[in-house]
Amino acid sequence: xxxxxxINDEHLRELExxxxxxxxxxxxxxxxxxxxxxxxKDSIVLVHLARKAFWPAGIxxxxxxxDTGHNFEETLKFRDDLAKEFGAELIVRYVQDSINxxxxxxxxxxxxxxxxxxxxxxxxxxxxxxxxxAIGGGRRDEEKARAKERFFSHRNxxxxxxxxxxxxxxxxxxxxxxxxxxxxxxxxxxxxxxxDVWQYILNENIKLPELYYTHKRKIFSRxxxxxxxxxxxxxxxxxxxxxxxxxxxxIGDITCTGVTLSKAESLEEIISEIAATRVTERxxxxxxxxxxxxxxxxxxxxxx
Amino acid sequence: MKxxxxxxxxxxxxxxxxxxxxxxxxxxxxxxxxxxxxxxxDQMEHIIQSGKRLGREELDLSLLTDGLRAERxxxxxxxxxxxxxxxxxxKFIIADTPGHIQYTRNMVTGASTxxxxxxxxxxxKGVLEQTIRHSYIASLLDxxxxxxxxxxxxxxxxxxxxxxxxxxxLASLVDKLKIIDAHYIPISAKxxxxxxxxxxxMNWYHGKTFLNLIETIEIRKNKNxxxxxxxxxxxxxxxxxxxxxxxxxxxxxxxxxxxxxxEVTVLPSLRKSKIKSIDVLGKTLSExxxxxxxxxSLEDQIDISRGDMLVSTDxxxxxxxxxxxxxxxFNERPMNVGGRYLIRINSNEAACIVKSVNYRMNINTLExxxxxxxxxxxxxxxxxxxxxxxxFFDSYKKNNITGSMIFIDEGTNETVAAGMIV
Numbered sequence: 001x002x003x004x005x006x007i008n009d010e011h012l013r014e015l016e017x018x019x020x021x022x023x024x025x026x027x028x029x030x031x032x033x034x035x036x037x038x039x040x041k042d043s044i045v046l047v048h049l050a051r052k053a054f055w056p057a058g059i060x061x062x063x064x065x066x067d068t069g070h071n072f073e074e075t076l077k078f079r080d081d082l083a084k085e086f087g088a089e090l091i092v093r094y095v096q097d098s099i100n101x102x103x104x105x106x107x108x109x110x111x112x113x114x115x116x117x118x119x120x121x122x123x124x125x126x127x128x129x130x131x132x133x134a135i136g137g138g139r140r141d142e143e144k145a146r147a148k149e150r151f152f153s154h155r156n157x158x159x160x161x162x163x164x165x166x167x168x169x170x171x172x173x174x175x176x177x178x179x180x181x182x183x184x185x186x187x188x189x190x191x192x193x194x195x196d197v198w199q200y201i202l203n204e205n206i207k208l209p210e211l212y213y214t215h216k217r218k219i220f221s222r223x224x225x226x227x228x229x230x231x232x233x234x235x236x237x238x239x240x241x242x243x244x245x246x247x248x249x250x251i252g253d254i255t256c257t258g259v260t261l262s263k264a265e266s267l268e269e270i271i272s273e274i275a276a277t278r279v280t281e282r283x284x285x286x287x288x289x290x291x292x293x294x295x296x297x298x299x300x301x302x303x304x
Numbered sequence: 305m306k307x308x309x310x311x312x313x314x315x316x317x318x319x320x321x322x323x324x325x326x327x328x329x330x331x332x333x334x335x336x337x338x339x340x341x342x343x344x345x346d347q348m349e350h351i352i353q354s355g356k357r358l359g360r361e362e363l364d365l366s367l368l369t370d371g372l373r374a375e376r377x378x379x380x381x382x383x384x385x386x387x388x389x390x391x392x393x394x395k396f397i398i399a400d401t402p403g404h405i406q407y408t409r410n411m412v413t414g415a416s417t418x419x420x421x422x423x424x425x426x427x428x429k430g431v432l433e434q435t436i437r438h439s440y441i442a443s444l445l446d447x448x449x450x451x452x453x454x455x456x457x458x459x460x461x462x463x464x465x466x467x468x469x470x471x472x473x474l475a476s477l478v479d480k481l482k483i484i485d486a487h488y489i490p491i492s493a494k495x496x497x498x499x500x501x502x503x504x505x506m507n508w509y510h511g512k513t514f515l516n517l518i519e520t521i522e523i524r525k526n527k528n529x530x531x532x533x534x535x536x537x538x539x540x541x542x543x544x545x546x547x548x549x550x551x552x553x554x555x556x557x558x559x560x561x562x563x564x565x566x567e568v569t570v571l572p573s574l575r576k577s578k579i580k581s582i583d584v585l586g587k588t589l590s591e592x593x594x595x596x597x598x599x600x601s602l603e604d605q606i607d608i609s610r611g612d613m614l615v616s617t618d619x620x621x622x623x624x625x626x627x628x629x630x631x632x633x634f635n636e637r638p639m640n641v642g643g644r645y646l647i648r649i650n651s652n653e654a655a656c657i658v659k660s661v662n663y664r665m666n667i668n669t670l671e672x673x674x675x676x677x678x679x680x681x682x683x684x685x686x687x688x689x690x691x692x693x694x695x696f697f698d699s700y701k702k703n704n705i706t707g708s709m710i711f712i713d714e715g716t717n718e719t720v721a722a723g724m725i726v
Contacts, residue, residue: 011316011395013596020597021556024537028610028651052585053597056550057542140386147385166383168409168634170416170722172556173648173710177717191397193388279346 012200016049019188021172022151023053023135026186027060029176030133034064034091036122036304037083039075040251041208042137042189044082045197048206049188051086061135062089066122068114068253069096070232075251078209093125110234113255119302123159126183133176133184136304141193145296151190157181159302185304195274202267211248212270214263218243225258249274314390317518320399320414320447322438323424328455332424332493332514333387333400339500340515342389384414393519403434408667408682409634411438412722415445416708419523422451427460427490431473433668439474440667443481444630444684444724446704449521450478451487453514458492462505480670487521489514531698532568532616533559533706535650536608540599552583552599553608558650558705559698560616562600563591568614570606571696576617577602611652613696613706621696621706628662628726630700632684635713635720639679645720647691649709655692656711662686686726700724 026033035050037043050059063083067076083090095114098104103124104117126134140147150166152174167175176184189197201208218229220239227233228248229241233255246259247270264270295303323329337343351367358367387398399414401407403424415421421442425435442450452474460466467490478486489498490509497503500515512520540552562568566579580601582589592598600614615621633639639658647656663672665684672686679685700707711721 011314014316017556017595017597021537024554024597025651028538053554054540055583055585055599056544056547056552057540141388144385147387148383163383167719168413168722169719170413170710171705171708172417173650173708175648175710175712175717175719177646177712179717191386191388193390193395195390196395277344279344 009203012196012203015189015192015196016052016200018172018191019049020053022174022186022188023050025152025174025176026133026135026188027054029174030184032129032131033061033133033135034129034131035059035061035135036137037063037065037079037090038137038252039065039071039079039209040137041197041201041212042139044206044208045200046135046137046188047082047086047088048204059086059088062091064091064093064125064131064134066118066125067092067094067096068118068255069094070114070230070254072209072211072228072248072251072254074209074211091125091129093121095121097121098124110236112234113253115253115256116298116301116303118253118304119159119298122304123302126159131183132178133186135186135188137189138185138187138304139192139194139197140190143295145299149187149190149299151187152176153185153187154178155183155185155302159183161185161299161302163296163300195271198267198271198274202271209251211251214245214247214265216243217246217259219246219259226261228254228257228259230254314393314395315523316395316397317420317521317523318397318399318418319420319422319518320401320411320418320442321422321424322401322411322414322441323403323434327403327424327426328493329400329403329424332422332453332455332491332499333398335493335496335499336515337387337389339496340389340391384410391515391519396518403438405434405437405668406682408437408441408684409632411441412445412632415441415447416722418445418447420449420451420518420521421447422453425452425454425470425474427454427456427466427470430470431477435474436477436670437667439477439481439483440665440670443483444632446701446724448483448524449485449487450483451489451514451517453493454488454490455493457490457497457503457506458495462490462497462503464506464508467506467509485521487511487517489517530616531559531619531703532562532566532614533557533621533698533703534562534568534600534614535652535706536610536612536614537651538610539608550601551605552601553614554597554599555651556597557592557594559594559703561591561593562614564588567617568602569617569620570608571613571615571621572623572694573606573608573612575604575606577604577606579603611650613650613652615696621698623694623696625691625694626659626688627656627691627695627697628686628688629709629723630665630684630686630726631679631711631721631723633679633681633721635718636681637713637720638681639685639721641679644714646712646714647689647695647709647723648712649695649697650706652695654695655714656689659688659690662688687723697725699726 095117098121150169219226220241245263247262249260354367385400401411401414423438471488491498498513536553537555564579580603582592583599641658661677663674664677698706707725709723710719713720
């Protein structure tokens with residue numbers, strides 16, 4: 001496929017209307033509501049949709065960030081600025097705290113990542129703050145286990161997902177009823193693809209962290225994925241750090257977020273690049289390469 | 305908006321696929337994604353590796369859609385899986401549902417949001433009970449467009465007479481079920497004939513290929529432009545100095561077109577008012593149509609809360625406590641006649657009692673069963689309920705949104721049934 005750019009309004013308008021509908025159902029059906037905010041593009045789009053859903057009132061959700069301590073610095077500043085701009089309460093919980101108080105045992109070795117440990121910190125925060133719904137930016141096109149996910153996804157009192165026993169979801173009727181101690185994860189942009197998200201960002205003129213655009217960065221290659229170098233990353237003997245032009249296709253914990261070699265400076269260039277790419281977005285996510293059912297297993301444990 | 309001189313207005317088509325593993329349903333979807341270049345290198349690599357692990361000899365495109373560990377191990381589809389792909393003409397959302405009778409509820413779920421249904425038929429076997437079942441479910445959910453793919457034509461020597469016999473058999477089923485728009489395509493999902501590319505083996509077929517048909521088929525989405533329906537989800541009250549008196553009713557238009565100045569009736573109070581403004585994030589709209597999420601404010605201060613509905617004064621929905629409907633039962637615990645359930649219809653909620661089961665549908669033969677009327681998982685039945693308060697609704701045929709509801713078990717909070725008002 002050549003650089004086909006599909007800018008159109010009809011299908012994006014329908015996806016937007018669906019996402020706003022879901023956000024409003026969350027506002028109406030739950031009490032203690034948070035929007036899981038990672039600083040990545042999907043959660044930034046969620047914040048934008050929440051503004052649209054409730055304007056001229058403010059966003060009726062707190063923003064919650066589960067901080068692994070292994071972030072790109074730019075992401076944290078962007079997060080703080082965004083929360084301030086829209087007057088949203090920001091709640092941050094740290095994986096480091098979970099490690100310090102013995103709730104999490106940190107992985108060791110060169111491939112060590114705190115990505116999986118986030119689930120425990122998240123579930124602890126949900127229990128501590130009596131959160132009954134957490135809105136996430138997960139999309140069904142991202143990964144095969146996510147393709148089975150509901151808009152309103154039930155979690156039992158242990159925070160677990162039971163993929164084989166999910167509530168059927170028909171038409172646009174969402175059942176958020178639950179028992180004490182249970183909660184829901186809600187995914188308003190379930191039906192969006194990566195390209196939809198980028199086109200929407202362009203159409204709506206949504207501000208993103210500079211990391212998504214081309215910049216010079218020190219990187220190294222591991223198992224065919226380029227990873228950003230940071231002082232806490234352990235290198236294998238054959239791995240060389242070098243500097244080149246890259247951009248992030250997704251932004252998460254540094255230890256498992258791959259970067260893409262790219263000189264794309266504008267949203268238009270990024271969209272051309274994505275429309276032409278032959279590798280999925282999560283193809284650069286080291287956390288999914290651990291095993292065939294890596295995502296399914298993490299989600300059962302309470303992952304995003 | 306234009307970029308690089310290209311401008312397109314690409315629409316969204318949601319379709320559901322029904323058929324069993326043996327019909328080649330997953331292979332068709334895999335083929336569609338593969339030939340339309342919507343399958344990525346890492347996904348391809350993944351399928352190859354999984355196939356090797358599971359000892360499959362040929363490239364097994366079904367591994368793409370069967371996302372859960374148990375599904376891959378057992379080679380079955382358990383749940384609805386959603387797949388996405390786009391061509392320059394359209395964006396597609398596929399609800400891929402398992403075809404076996406024990407998964408009727410998944411088929412109903414997948415069909416509830418679909419504009420179009422694709423039903424696969426094995427050319428060697430022709431019209432089977434399951435074909436009748438799948439077609440019936442599509443018609444029950446009021447899907448107006450059905451594409452019958454007669455698959456495995458390669459195993460029937462690409463024979464035109466085989467195709468014609470099956471097509472004729474289907475045509476009488478289509479008549480019986482009053483399906484408005486039916487299409488028939490001879491394909492081989494395995495070799496790709498008539499899926500994306502035209503078959504060289506079946507020159508006698510002059511219709512569209514499968515992809516070409518779904519790219520061009522005209523979908524009637526807005527059925528009732530004049531029946532205004534706006535279920536209120538939540539109330540927007542900013543409490544800021546700039547918008548001190550603003551009171552917006554947030555919702556998604558479920559029918560018709562709304563414009564500022566239009567008179568509307570509020571249900572259940574039956575009070576009338578005029579639309580003052582229609583807003584979305586600082587923009588005031590001159591009209592809003594079915595499917596759009598907006599905030600509507602009215603000229604008069606009326607007490608309105610979640611579950612209420614703004615409707616056209618000259619075309620009110622039915623307001624009643626006794627409701628007849630077709631239901632599909634989803635839960636392992638059978639339906640309790642005389643028992644109490646919660647219903648949710650749009651943003652409205654009420655308790656109800658199941659008054660009677662009028663008949664159970666035999667979905668393999670399309671006969672009404674008046675004898676065996678205990679309702680178990682995957683059964684479809686015609687029932688009567690009484691609600692705890694008057695409910696406003698339309699028939700499902702008139703409006704899929706204001707005519708559909710779910711049943712919730714108050715003890716377990718599970719969604720136990722889907723209902724379509726007759």
